[in-house]
Amino acid sequence: MSLSIFFYLSLAAWRLASLVANEDGPWMIFKRFRSRAEQWCKKYKFCRELGLYELVTCEWCNSIWIGVGLTVLYLWVSEAILYIALPLALSTVAIIIKYVVQLLQSAQQILDNSNKSRE
Numbered sequence: 709m710s711l712s713i714f715f716y717l718s719l720a721a722w723r724l725a726s727l728v729a730n731e732d733g734p735w736m737i738f739k740r741f742r743s744r745a746e747q748w749c750k751k752y753k754f755c756r757e758l759g760l761y762e763l764v765t766c767e768w769c770n771s772i773w774i775g776v777g778l779t780v781l782y783l784w785v786s787e788a789i790l791y792i793a794l795p796l797a798l799s800t801v802a803i804i805i806k807y808v809v810q811l812l813q814s815a816q817q818i819l820d821n822s823n824k825s826r827e
Contacts, residue, residue, distance in 0.1 A: 716790060717778050719797035725771035728764060
């Protein structure tokens with residue numbers, strides 16, 4: 709596996725983990741998935757004991773299994789997995805850019821306020 713493919717798959721794994729754990733998703737698919745997982749774990753004792761609901765709602769937890777899935781897909785379809793991973797990786801980069809811009813804007817506001825208070 710080349711470093712670039714590893715990087716794309718890593719970004720894709722983070723995006724999928726975040727989608728599953730935190731976001732509603734298109735047509736509320738991830739929200740409904742979390743809701744059904746919660747209902748299932750309330751109904752079945754083994755689910756509660758194994759903490760399977762937390763597996764769905766925790767990015768740190770589900771990213772391991774998503775990474776396993778992406779690895780299996782890579783071994784199965786090789787570089788064709790980039791057709792799946794690249795849009796997710798690009799989405800991750802867009803999110804990172806958004807946070808960097810927000811951080812820079814906040815820093816600029818703090819700097820402006822600091823300059824105004826000196827005057």
